[in-house]
Amino acid sequence: MTTNWQERVSLKPYNTFGIDVRARYFAQAHDDDEVRQALAEAGARQLPVLVIGGGSNLLLTGDIDALVLHMASRGRRLLCDEGERVVVEAEAGEPWHPFVQWSLEQGLCGLENLSLIPGTVGAAPMQNVGAYGVEIKDVFAGLTALDRQTGELRDFSLEECDFGYRDSLFKRKPGRWLILRVRFVLGRSLNAHLDYGPVRQRLAEQGVETVTAKAISAAICSIRREKLPDPAELGNAGSFFKNPVVTGALAERIRAQYPNVVAYPQADGQVKLAAGWLIEQAGWKGHREGDAGVHRLQSLVLVNYGQASGAQLHALAQRIQADIFERFGVTLEMEPNLY
Ligand code: FAD
Ligand code: NAP
Numbered sequence: 001m002t003t004n005w006q007e008r009v010s011l012k013p014y015n016t017f018g019i020d021v022r023a024r025y026f027a028q029a030h031d032d033d034e035v036r037q038a039l040a041e042a043g044a045r046q047l048p049v050l051v052i053g054g055g056s057n058l059l060l061t062g063d064i065d066a067l068v069l070h071m072a073s074r075g076r077r078l079l080c081d082e083g084e085r086v087v088v089e090a091e092a093g094e095p096w097h098p099f100v101q102w103s104l105e106q107g108l109c110g111l112e113n114l115s116l117i118p119g120t121v122g123a124a125p126m127q128n129v130g131a132y133g134v135e136i137k138d139v140f141a142g143l144t145a146l147d148r149q150t151g152e153l154r155d156f157s158l159e160e161c162d163f164g165y166r167d168s169l170f171k172r173k174p175g176r177w178l179i180l181r182v183r184f185v186l187g188r189s190l191n192a193h194l195d196y197g198p199v200r201q202r203l204a205e206q207g208v209e210t211v212t213a214k215a216i217s218a219a220i221c222s223i224r225r226e227k228l229p230d231p232a233e234l235g236n237a238g239s240f241f242k243n244p245v246v247t248g249a250l251a252e253r254i255r256a257q258y259p260n261v262v263a264y265p266q267a268d269g270q271v272k273l274a275a276g277w278l279i280e281q282a283g284w285k286g287h288r289e290g291d292a293g294v295h296r297l298q299s300l301v302l303v304n305y306g307q308a309s310g311a312q313l314h315a316l317a318q319r320i321q322a323d324i325f326e327r328f329g330v331t332l333e334m335e336p337n338l339y
Helices: 032-044 096-105 199-205 213-227 248-257 273-282 311-328
Strands: 006-010 022-029 051-052 064-072 076-081 085-091 142-145 155-158 176-189 237-238 263-264 271-273 292-294 301-304
Touching: 022 032, 032 051, 032 064, 032 142, 032 176, 096 213, 199 213, 248 263, 248 271, 271 273, 273 311, 292 311, 301 311
Parallel strands: 022 064, 051 064
Antiparallel strands: 006 022, 076 085, 085 176, 142 155, 142 176, 237 301, 263 271, 292 301
16 A cells, blocks of 8 residues: 555544545645556555545535545746736645735735635636636636546646536536646736625725725635634535526516515526525524534525534535425525535
8 A cells, every 4th residue: 555545534624514524545645646646556446536625615424435635735836927917826735715815925916806715726626616706717827637537637728627607627527637736817907806795895994095906805804704604613615505597587586575585687697596595585594403504694604513414414405405496496506515
């Protein structure tokens, strides 16, 4: 067995829900060679491999009978500096928020609205992470991934990633591509996105007169700290359901019954509904079953008060899905990856 493989490792420190399941084998990959070695050895032993980063978008429902490969590669760099347009690259295992902070320290703009998202750079393209009106696809320059079927490296352009709302080619083909490093195209001038949620208001409250990327980042960090539970204190995986995008006709039917429904018309005529509003309206906010619950401030977030199992959280999620469908005719899709 490769020396850095461990057996029967608790994954509790490796998932932000804090669920205590075990990996049959566990290893860390610090560079491409260690990734290749781990995959080759797992292949030789016919063991499945589950790649993880920060574990902030996982729901683990039982022991993992596989090699769990934790991406621990580090490194971030300016690849190309044309003055106004700068391409930066980071290794998959780089923690996301410190990478955003580093880009801001370089005087670069573009990632500020994506501040304080947990997890790693390598996982960010999986669901095209997004917040406060920006998604990584808006600043994406490319990525390098290892094809786990052929062992070949491949560079992906923006178009090839086929990003959608909390979605990508990689999410739709789980287990095929292992993302090694990601590139972003950032600017030296700010193209501020302030019209989402309370961002503009928070900047005003903070007395910001000249809006900079750093000021936006600080405002968003302060909003997020107020609203979202810190996984270090209360286990969670962020939004548990995607905001459903429904037909205009269904949105109208819901509005006729619930005039306050929170709904955002999309360019294609469909309407995005705030899943958190639907769940709150249905009375689930703050609901608790044993140690599994719905957060008391943000109903889109399921929480683990301590000893909840992944199966308990999943069962609670399924009850919420069934109730929302019955009340509103809306299907809620889970956001975290279920294993
Ligand atoms: P993990 O949970 O470790 O993995 C997620 C998936 O990606 C798994 O399927 C895993 O197999 C796969 N994967 C991981 N690394 C790689 C790799 N290198 N190559 C191939 N596959 C890989 N998300 C948002 O979009 N916006 C938000 O604002 C946001 N806020 C959050 C707030 C909180 C408090 C929490 C807990 C979560 C939030 N999330 C948000 C969800 C989550 O942080 C992101 O989806 C993040 O990108 C997940 O990164 P990770 O490294 O933790 O991935
Ligand atoms: P919020 O501001 O209370 O808004 C509720 C929902 O309405 C959001 O989910 C957002 O959808 C949508 N929304 C708000 N303003 C909008 C606008 N101007 N145009 C279109 N849609 C709008 O949301 P929140 O829960 O506090 O989260 C704030 C941001 O952080 C959101 O972008 C959210 O997605 C992101 N976030 C994501 C996670 C995660 O795990 N995925 C966790 C925490 C926060 P969108 O979600 O589509 O943006």
